[in-house]
Amino acid sequence: MTAPTDAARWRQVNGALLAKALGEWCYEGLLTAEPAGDRYRVALGAGVGYEFAATPEAFGWLRVHPDTILRYGTGLLGNRVGEPAWDVRRFLVDAAETIGADPATTAAYLSELSATLAADATLAAGPPAADLLPLDHADLEGHLTGHPWLVANKGRIGFTATDLDRYAPESRQPFRVRWLAAHRGLAEFRGTPGLSEHAVRAAELGDETAAAFAARLTDAGLDPDAYVWFPVHPWQWDRVVRVEYAGEVAERRLVLLGDSPDEYVPQQSIRTLTNLTTRHRYDVKLPLAIMNTSVWRGIPPHCAAGAPTLTSWLTGLLAGDPAIAGTVLLGEVASVTVRHPYLSDVDGVPYRHLETLGCIWRTPVSAVLAKDERARPLSALLHVDSAGRSVVAQLVQASGRPAVDWLRTLFDVLLGPLAYLLYRHGLTFNPHGQNALLTYGPDETPRRLLLKDFIDDVELSATVVPEREPSPAGLVPRKPPALIAQHVVDSVLVGHLRYLAPLCADHLDVPPATFWALAREAILLVQQRFPNLAERFTEYDLLAPTFPRYRLNADRLVVTGYGDQPIRHAIGALGTVPNPLATP
Numbered sequence: 001m002t003a004p005t006d007a008a009r010w011r012q013v014n015g016a017l018l019a020k021a022l023g024e025w026c027y028e029g030l031l032t033a034e035p036a037g038d039r040y041r042v043a044l045g046a047g048v049g050y051e052f053a054a055t056p057e058a059f060g061w062l063r064v065h066p067d068t069i070l071r072y073g074t075g076l077l078g079n080r081v082g083e084p085a086w087d088v089r090r091f092l093v094d095a096a097e098t099i100g101a102d103p104a105t106t107a108a109y110l111s112e113l114s115a116t117l118a119a120d121a122t123l124a125a126g127p128p129a130a131d132l133l134p135l136d137h138a139d140l141e142g143h144l145t146g147h148p149w150l151v152a153n154k155g156r157i158g159f160t161a162t163d164l165d166r167y168a169p170e171s172r173q174p175f176r177v178r179w180l181a182a183h184r185g186l187a188e189f190r191g192t193p194g195l196s197e198h199a200v201r202a203a204e205l206g207d208e209t210a211a212a213f214a215a216r217l218t219d220a221g222l223d224p225d226a227y228v229w230f231p232v233h234p235w236q237w238d239r240v241v242r243v244e245y246a247g248e249v250a251e252r253r254l255v256l257l258g259d260s261p262d263e264y265v266p267q268q269s270i271r272t273l274t275n276l277t278t279r280h281r282y283d284v285k286l287p288l289a290i291m292n293t294s295v296w297r298g299i300p301p302h303c304a305a306g307a308p309t310l311t312s313w314l315t316g317l318l319a320g321d322p323a324i325a326g327t328v329l330l331g332e333v334a335s336v337t338v339r340h341p342y343l344s345d346v347d348g349v350p351y352r353h354l355e356t357l358g359c360i361w362r363t364p365v366s367a368v369l370a371k372d373e374r375a376r377p378l379s380a381l382l383h384v385d386s387a388g389r390s391v392v393a394q395l396v397q398a399s400g401r402p403a404v405d406w407l408r409t410l411f412d413v414l415l416g417p418l419a420y421l422l423y424r425h426g427l428t429f430n431p432h433g434q435n436a437l438l439t440y441g442p443d444e445t446p447r448r449l450l451l452k453d454f455i456d457d458v459e460l461s462a463t464v465v466p467e468r469e470p471s472p473a474g475l476v477p478r479k480p481p482a483l484i485a486q487h488v489v490d491s492v493l494v495g496h497l498r499y500l501a502p503l504c505a506d507h508l509d510v511p512p513a514t515f516w517a518l519a520r521e522a523i524l525l526v527q528q529r530f531p532n533l534a535e536r537f538t539e540y541d542l543l544a545p546t547f548p549r550y551r552l553n554a555d556r557l558v559v560t561g562y563g564d565q566p567i568r569h570a571i572g573a574l575g576t577v578p579n580p581l582a583t584p
Helices: 007-027 088-099 103-124 137-141 161-167 197-219 234-244 246-250 301-319 378-382 391-399 403-425 481-508 512-529 531-539 552-560
Strands: 034-036 039-043 049-052 054-056 062-064 070-074 080-084 178-183 187-191 227-232 254-259 264-266 272-275 283-285 332-338 358-362 374-377 436-440 446-451 459-461 546-550 573-578
Touching: 007 049, 007 062, 007 088, 007 103, 007 552, 070 088, 088 103, 088 552, 103 161, 103 552, 137 264, 137 272, 137 374, 161 234, 178 197, 178 234, 187 197, 187 227, 187 301, 197 227, 197 254, 227 234, 227 358, 234 246, 246 254, 301 332, 301 358, 374 378, 378 391, 378 436, 378 481, 391 403, 391 481, 403 436, 403 446, 403 481, 403 512, 403 531, 459 481, 481 512, 481 546, 512 531
Parallel strands: none
Antiparallel strands: 034 039, 039 049, 049 070, 054 062, 070 080, 178 227, 178 254, 187 332, 264 272, 272 283, 283 358, 332 358, 374 436, 436 446, 546 573
16 A cells, blocks of 8 residues: 555554553453543653543444554653654654564564554545445445554555555445356355355356356366356455465366456455446355464455355245344355365364465345345444544434434344343344444335345354254354354453444443443343343343453464464453443
8 A cells, every 4th residue: 555645644553553552452351441530640660651532432432533642751851751653653653672572473473563554544544434425335435444443554564565555445446356267176166045156257257258168278278167266356366366276276176267357346355356347246254364463364265165054044944933024134145165175184273374265155235135225334333534533423413313213223124133042042243333234215224134244243142042953063163142142242342342332432422331322222122022032141141240351362462473373263361351231
C-alpha cells in the first residue's frame, strides 16, 4: 500500500490505534491502569509511563480517549517529563518488556502495526458515514476497519505494498481469479446433495468459458474429466503454487486453465471473494499464505472436505424449526480439497504448509435478499468516519424511530436467534462482525440475521440434545455448554456490543445502562417464549454474573509469538470479567 503522505492523518490513525492498544492490553491484563486523580496511569520500565483519560465501560474495559494520552519519561534533571503521545509503535517498544513480549515477537508485531496503520490511513480518507448507507454489501466491505478487539487487525504478513494495493479490501480493486485443473489423484470435489461438480463448473464459468477451458486440456492431450476444476487466488498462484507445486505443474497434475470471466472483490476476511460481475454466482473462499489477525489464512483440508456435509445437516435441521425461520444460513454448498502430495503424510508439519490449495463455494448474500432489502455486515454498526459521524446514528436517523425502539429491534434480530440456537439445539456459530450480517428494509430497521462460515466456526455442545440428532459424527467439535455459550459472549457481547454501547451513548443519547437492559430483554424474551427449555438457560448462561476473560491480543504477543504451529490452537482464558447483562 502506498505510504500515506498526509502527516496529520498518519498521526490521527496512530493516536486512535494507541488508544485502542492501551484499552485492550489493560482489558486483557497485559498492563495495569492505576487511577491517577481523574485520569489513569500505566507504568512501564526505565521510568517510562503513559497517562490518559478514559471512560470505564462494560466488562471492565477502559475506553481510552486518544487526545488525552501523555507519555512520561525521566528528564535530564531526573524530573518526570510528559508530552502528548500519538505513536503506537513507540508504545509497543516501551511496553514490550512489561507485557512479556520477546524481541523477535516485538519486531514482527511492529510490522503488523505498521501495516495496520497504513490501511487505517487509507480508510480514514473514506466517505462520510451517510454516504455508506446506499452501498451494496460488497462495496461496503471495503470501507470497514476490521476487527475491533485485535489491535494489529490488518497485519497481512506476506503481502507487499503492491499486493495490498491490489488485493486488500480497503483498496477496493476488482480482480479476476485463476482457474486450475487438478488431477483427481490430488483433488476431490464435494457438494451438497443434488449439486454436481459439472453444475458448479457451469454455473461459475458459463458455457463459453467452460468450453474454452476444456479445449485447453484436450489440446494438450488431457482428459478434462480426469481433472477437478477450481479457482485459486492470483496471489496464491504466483507466490505459492508456481513455486511449491512446480513439480505438479511440470507433470501436468496441475494445469492452469485461465482467468475467470468475472471480477471479484475481497470481503473483510480477504480470502473470501464476492463476484461483482454476476451477483448470483457463489462467493468463493480461497487460501492465502498470509498471516492476518490470529492465524495463517489457508483452508484446512478437513474444512474444505466437510463443508458441504455440514451445510446440508444445518440447513435440514433448521429448516424444520419455525422459531428460527427468519434467520438465513449462507451455506457452504461445494468445495474442492487438495491435500499436499508430500507433507500430508508427515506428522507435526506446521498447519500453514498443509492449507495452500482448495476452495469453498458459498451462497452469496444477494441470492437471499428480498427486493426491498439491503444487507450489511454487523461490523458496519461500529463504523465511524474521520469526522466522528457513525453509521449506527445515520441508520437510526433514517429510520425515523426512537433510538431505544431501533435498538430493541436490533437485539431481537441479533441476540434472539443466537440464544435460541443455544437453548434449543446446543449449537453456536462464531457470529462476529464479519460472519454475521443484518438485513434492513426501506425504513433502515434491522429485519433478519444472516450467518456464514460454518465449517470453521460451528460447534456443538457435548451434552445430549435430542432435537439435533442425528448429527454428523466427527465433523463438528463437541464442547461443554459453557464453552459453546462463550462463542456468543466473545463474538457478540464482548467483541461487538462492548464497542457499540459507548457509540450509542455518544451518538444516540442512549445510556449504557439502557443499552444493556435492552440486550438483556432480548434474551429474556427467548426464555419467556420457550419455558420448556428452562433447564438449558443456566446450562448456556448468558446472564451469568461473570464470564471468562479471553485474551486475543495476548495470545499473539506473549503466548504464540510468530513461530510455526502444528495446529490452530485454542486461545486460553485468564480471570473473569463482569457481565453487564447479569442484573436489570
